[in-house]
Amino acid sequence: MSDRSKLVDKYFRTENLPHIWCPGCSHGITTRAIVKAIDDLGLNPENVVIVSGIGCSSRAAGYLNFNTLHTTHGRALAYATGIKVSNPKLDVIVITGDGDASAIGGNHLIHACRRNIDLTVIVFNNSIYGMTGGQYSPTTPHEAFGTTAPYGNIDRAFDLVKLVEGAGATYVARGTAYHALQLTNYIKKAITHKGLSVVEAVSSCPTYYGRRNKLGDAVAMIQWMKDTFVEKRAYERLDEEQRIGKFPFGEFVNIEAPEYTDKLYQMINEVEARHEAGV
Amino acid sequence: MKLEFNFSGTGGQGVILLGVIMAETAINEGYNALQTQCYGPEARGGASRCEVIISQDEIYYPKAQKPDYILCLSQAAADKFAKGLTPDTVLIVDSLIDLVEDPGTEKIYKLPIVDTARNKLGKEITANIISLGAILEITQLFTKEALLESVLDRIPKGTEEINIQAIEAGIELVKNWNENK
Amino acid sequence: MNKKALLMQGNEACVRGALYAGMRFYSGYPITPSTEIAEMSAVLLPTVGGAFIQMEDEIGGIAAAIGASIAGKKAMTATSGPGFTLKMENLGYAVMSEIPLVIVDVQRGGPSTGLPTQSSQADVMQTKWGSHGDNSLIVLSPNSVTETFYLTVEAFNLAEKYRTPVVILTDEVIGHAREKIILPEPGEIEIFDRLPPLEDRPYRPFGVEEGDKVPRFAAFGTGYRYNITGLYHNESGFPSNSQENAKLMLERIHNKLKDEEIIKYEKYQMEDAEYVFLAFGSTSRSAVAAVNELRAEGYKVGLFRPITIWPSPEKAIDEIASKVEGICVAEMNLGQYVLEVERIAAGRTKVSHLGRANGDILRPEEFVNHAKEYFNER
Numbered sequence: 141m142s143d144r145s146k147l148v149d150k151y152f153r154t155e156n157l158p159h160i161w162c163p164g165c166s167h168g169i170t171t172r173a174i175v176k177a178i179d180d181l182g183l184n185p186e187n188v189v190i191v192s193g194i195g196c197s198s199r200a201a202g203y204l205n206f207n208t209l210h211t212t213h214g215r216a217l218a219y220a221t222g223i224k225v226s227n228p229k230l231d232v233i234v235i236t237g238d239g240d241a242s243a244i245g246g247n248h249l250i251h252a253c254r255r256n257i258d259l260t261v262i263v264f265n266n267s268i269y270g271m272t273g274g275q276y277s278p279t280t281p282h283e284a285f286g287t288t289a290p291y292g293n294i295d296r297a298f299d300l301v302k303l304v305e306g307a308g309a310t311y312v313a314r315g316t317a318y319h320a321l322q323l324t325n326y327i328k329k330a331i332t333h334k335g336l337s338v339v340e341a342v343s344s345c346p347t348y349y350g351r352r353n354k355l356g357d358a359v360a361m362i363q364w365m366k367d368t369f370v371e372k373r374a375y376e377r378l379d380e381e382q383r384i385g386k387f388p389f390g391e392f393v394n395i396e397a398p399e400y401t402d403k404l405y406q407m408i409n410e411v412e413a414r415h416e417a418g419v
Numbered sequence: 420m421k422l423e424f425n426f427s428g429t430g431g432q433g434v435i436l437l438g439v440i441m442a443e444t445a446i447n448e449g450y451n452a453l454q455t456q457c458y459g460p461e462a463r464g465g466a467s468r469c470e471v472i473i474s475q476d477e478i479y480y481p482k483a484q485k486p487d488y489i490l491c492l493s494q495a496a497a498d499k500f501a502k503g504l505t506p507d508t509v510l511i512v513d514s515l516i517d518l519v520e521d522p523g524t525e526k527i528y529k530l531p532i533v534d535t536a537r538n539k540l541g542k543e544i545t546a547n548i549i550s551l552g553a554i555l556e557i558t559q560l561f562t563k564e565a566l567l568e569s570v571l572d573r574i575p576k577g578t579e580e581i582n583i584q585a586i587e588a589g590i591e592l593v594k595n596w597n598e599n600k
Numbered sequence: 601m602n603k604k605a606l607l608m609q610g611n612e613a614c615v616r617g618a619l620y621a622g623m624r625f626y627s628g629y630p631i632t633p634s635t636e637i638a639e640m641s642a643v644l645l646p647t648v649g650g651a652f653i654q655m656e657d658e659i660g661g662i663a664a665a666i667g668a669s670i671a672g673k674k675a676m677t678a679t680s681g682p683g684f685t686l687k688m689e690n691l692g693y694a695v696m697s698e699i700p701l702v703i704v705d706v707q708r709g710g711p712s713t714g715l716p717t718q719s720s721q722a723d724v725m726q727t728k729w730g731s732h733g734d735n736s737l738i739v740l741s742p743n744s745v746t747e748t749f750y751l752t753v754e755a756f757n758l759a760e761k762y763r764t765p766v767v768i769l770t771d772e773v774i775g776h777a778r779e780k781i782i783l784p785e786p787g788e789i790e791i792f793d794r795l796p797p798l799e800d801r802p803y804r805p806f807g808v809e810e811g812d813k814v815p816r817f818a819a820f821g822t823g824y825r826y827n828i829t830g831l832y833h834n835e836s837g838f839p840s841n842s843q844e845n846a847k848l849m850l851e852r853i854h855n856k857l858k859d860e861e862i863i864k865y866e867k868y869q870m871e872d873a874e875y876v877f878l879a880f881g882s883t884s885r886s887a888v889a890a891v892n893e894l895r896a897e898g899y900k901v902g903l904f905r906p907i908t909i910w911p912s913p914e915k916a917i918d919e920i921a922s923k924v925e926g927i928c929v930a931e932m933n934l935g936q937y938v939l940e941v942e943r944i945a946a947g948r949t950k951v952s953h954l955g956r957a958n959g960d961i962l963r964p965e966e967f968v969n970h971a972k973e974y975f976n977e978r
């Protein structure tokens with residue numbers, strides 16, 4: 141029996157399969173990377189909570205046999221905040237997409253980063269709204285096409301890594317569906333990191349983004365990731381000209397800072413003790 | 420017995436706290452009391468009004484319908500409330516305020532509340548507690564001890580002494596007014 | 601020993617009631633005239649080991665509270681005006697996924713930013729119909745500081761018992777008024793906690809066990825791994841597109857609130873009343889004053905006060921409609937709950953509306969004049 145099917149049997153609600161993702165969609169690779177990370181870390185599934193928003197990626201939650209919460213569009217981080225604060229011993233992982241996390245949920249994203257609450261956020265970034273059929277998102281590249289950008293996207297794209305770093309996330313990494321092993325490692329480090337961690341998982345949507353932008357089939361899009369993404373340290377050694385058309389992946393932030401629920405319960409415990417002592 | 424009070428002034432003068440202390444004292448003394456406030460968006464400087472109803476019976480309609488006592492600590496408040504009153508209404512205003520020719524009542528107390536707060540007690544913020552002392556002396560509604568208890572409950576620690584002085588000063592202002600009338 | 605009477609603001613009574621009922625989580629966003637509920641929660645929750653979070657926006661405020669409830673805490677959020685509008689999306693989520701939650705709406709003048717520091721009752725239809733889809737939830741309306749305390753306790757109990765969001769629909773007058781309250785001792789009011797899964801059978805997160813009113817609730821992290829979603833879902837919580845399932849599920853969520861024990865109302869001077877005021881919240885206080893005045897003059901008037909606004913006290917209003925000559929629905933809006941009363945009365949009695957939406961509570965004399973006009977024209 142292959143390693144993959146063992147993971148499926150162990151962590152998936154197989155009665156709910158097959159999943160809704162299109163053939164060639166890379167969300168399965170990223171979902172597997174999450175499950176592999178959980179398995180490698182030996183987390184107790186009873187304590188794992190997966191919170192998702194709305195969109196293709198957010199459907200992952202329902203297939204996974206943990207405590208899973210499929211919320212409203214953009215709000216996963218706010219729900220997750222309530223869960224984590226109420227029970228800090230839970231391992232809370234947020235699965236979200238580029239539109240869910242950085243458009244409709246952008247405010248929750250930056251404030252979760254600012255608080256440095258111990259949540260792990262995995263952004264499945266396929267640069268498009270897939271569930272609704274291919275509209276441009278905040279990470280759709282400038283001049284790329286979407287059904288709502290029929291003449292080319294005039295918006296500028298978010299760099300999610302820079303966005304969450306600026307907002308205060310204390311672990312930030314970018315992986316891709318092609319670099320699945322590294323992606324799993326980043327997710328493992330993100331889960332064990334104490335504080336708000338974000339892993340941007342560059343994903344491919346051959347059905348909408350690929351077709352609309354003439355990027356070829358699913359294999360070609362994965363090949364594009366291989367050709368385009370350069371490990372951060374190697375990327376830094378490239379000169380300006382060599383960097384054209386390349387993007388870095390890797391770990392961008394890994395720092396320690398006071399964690400929100402730690403600080404919160406420290407305060408609560410002090411106030412409660414004072415109160416009980418009648419001070 | 421049912422009495423209605425309308426306290427008005429400028430935001431920051433503490434008229435709402437004044438109403439809260441009146442209502443709290445009334446409840447401690449076994450009455451029913453209800454305090455409401457009407458205010459604008461400004462925390463400081465805007466018009467501020469507070470109403471208190473004190474009654475032996477249940478209080479239904481929560482606003483004052485015909486106030487028995489009106490206190491105005493600012494000109495703007497007086498311009499709005501110190502007019503068209505009925506003869507049995509008691510009007511208490513700061514002595515700096517210019518009243519309209521005929522506010523409708525002759526039961527008027529013009530007291531140097533703000534001046535006392537500013538110059539005698541050295542803290543303008545005590546104007547509301549001075550007013551409380553004055554109202555106590557005019558209405559004789561509670562004992563001084565009962566009022567003091569509620570005042571001390573609601574003020575910051577360390578300001579007890581000046582607030583006790585403020586109550587006494589308010590009582591004095593009314594006594595002087597009655598003597599010199 | 602007589603318990604001490606306190607002077608307390610309505611918004612504070614709400615927080616005291618919530619803590620009495622077991623609230624251990626509050627998340628919200630500051631907005632007038634509900635802010636004191638957040639402030640008091642921030643002060644008091646840590647004293648009992650509970651958590652307060654000020655979220656980044658109104659939506660986050662309700663979303664985090666739902667998350668806390670899913671993790672097993674009794675949770676509340678409060679808001680007003682535009683904030684209530686922003687909460688609609690996730691209010692619907694709590695309805696759909698059957699999450700116990702208490703939401704306080706301290707009504708202020710609208711539409712839009714409106715009259716932030718003045719009162720209104722113009723959200724009464726929004727509570728029921730504001731979130732999209734056929735929304736079923738419980739809405740309670742207190743008319744005093746004391747009742748704010750007791751109805752907040754009740755709201756938590758109902759939320760837990762029926763696995764539903766419960767809205768406490770108060771208003772600026774009740775929220776900001778300070779009046780006398782005598783707080784009950786712990787144990788004086790029964791507190792209800794959501795029922796945990798039964799040990800002797802497989803857990804069905806959205807299946808109702810025999811003898812139960814609603815599905816049993818397993819908090820996340822307690823050993824039952826299942827899915828919660830805002831999509832229509834099967835008994836396991838997994839999304840389902842089946843129209844048959846959707847029909848059954850929506851009907852179950854709707855019908856669970858048809859329990860008569862949810863319905864609370866108060867009748868005043870109704871025995872021989874020929875003409876009846878129907879009013880709730882702060883407006884009902886003016887109505888009592890008016891009834892007293894009219895009765896003293898010999899007019900046979902009464903007051904019916906719905907305490908449970910939604911589901912509406914349909915049976916009681918139905919009975920009144922078949923008995924009295926006229927019903928005047930008084931509310932601080934341009935005519936909302938009157939539509940529900942007209943629907944129930946179905947032409948059997950004359951239903952009129954007395955309303956205003958300028959921030960000022962209706963005055964007793966407006967009721968008196970309205971009733972006299974009716975009696976004069978009779």
